[in-house]
Amino acid sequence: MAKIVVxxxxxxxxSYSSQWPQxxxxxxxxxxxEGFEVSTSPWTDHVQSAEGxxxxxxxxxxxxxxxxTDYADWCRACDLWEAEGLPVANPARTLRWNSDKAYLKGLRDAGIPMAATLFVDQATEQNVAEAFDALGTDVLIVKPTISAGAWRTLRIQRGDDLAAAMRDAPQGAAMIQAYLPxxxxxxxxxxxxxxxxxxHVVNKRPGTEGEFRIQVQYGGRYQALPQPPQGALELAQQVLAQFDDDxxxxxxxxxxTDDxxxxxxxxxxxxxxxxLASDPKAGARFAAAVKARI
Incomplete structure (x- = not known):
């Protein structure tokens, strides 16, 4: 019986104790x-040693x-797992690369369309104020390049009191983007x-009027779509073609965009x-891919 650890x-x-067990x-x-033996283990137990x-x-x-929130250890863990040749999927080097949203610069340079974005070493009142004109918008999104789940993600409008609006601004490298209404x-x-x-394909929308975050913890509503909307699959395939790893x-x-x-x-x-709760096949394709990989 194949042994898998999540x-x-x-x-x-x-932070996610009410969500990840589900x-x-x-x-x-x-x-x-598929008959796999599935175990769990905190990733933080495998930063210094791969024995476990x-x-x-x-x-x-x-x-x-x-x-x-513990990015230095995360990078150490990814480096260790790669050096030890552990069967991590996706590959450990991909995990490290993809965990910093600066990777989006490379995709943008390769011609992948995305919202107008500035990458900065630190989000400050000055560069946020300048970004409205630089990006041609009256509303900005400011978020850390190392984050997930809309953590420390701000929506700021032209004319806002920036000192107040940026009270919870990202610390360190950040992205400043034109907001897409x-x-x-x-x-x-x-x-x-x-x-x-x-x-499968899932559409996610804010759960309340005026909200821009679509994550479950902010009331996001998810709906399975029978097929990709026109043009969506083409973009996804264009993105996937940029990756060398299996x-x-x-x-x-x-x-x-509006157009x-x-x-x-x-x-x-x-x-x-x-x-997977929105997957008509309930994860059968995922399980088949895991079986094929093992």
Missing amino acids: LTPSPSDP VLERLKEALSP LRDYDLILPLLTWGYY SIETAGETSLLFFGGALS LLYARIDMTQ GQWVLMEAELVEPDFY
Whole structure:
């Protein structure tokens, strides 16, 4: 029987304690028909030594939520797992690269369409004030390049008191983006791929009027779509073509501009929720990809 371990959050981080166990159960339910032995272990137990991971046929870092609050250890862990040749999927070098949203600069330079974005070493009142004109917008999104789940993500409007608006601004490298108001109406669409093949499509919208965050913890509403909207699959495939590593899974998040162009929000290759509760196949394609990988 193949042995799989799903890496989970640090026991000292309660941020997602009400969410990740539910996601874990859906992953286990998907893998159960294939007869895998599935265990769990906090990723923080494997920063200094790889011994606790050597007996597994596959290591899934799918619940390493909150790694961005302990990023130095996260990078050390990824380097260790790669050096030790552990069977991590996705590859450890991909995990480290994708965990800093600065990777989006490379995709943008390769021609992937995305919202107008400035990458800065630190978000300050001055560079945020200048960004309104630089990006040609009256509303900005400011977020850390190392983050997830809309952590420390701000929406700032021209004319706001910047001192007050940036009280919880990102510390360190950040992205300043032109806000796309379509996120409030059309939402964000995610295409899920397993073993390089499209599995399912989920649309995510804010749960309350005026909200721009679509995560569950902010009331986001998710709906499965029978097929990708026109143009969405083409963008996802364009993004996936940029990656050299053999990916077990990928979630490509995108939205539309006011003129209907699809633009990339994120290429989630580290610890994305697969939204298996919205998958008509309940994760069967994921399990088949895992079986093929092992």
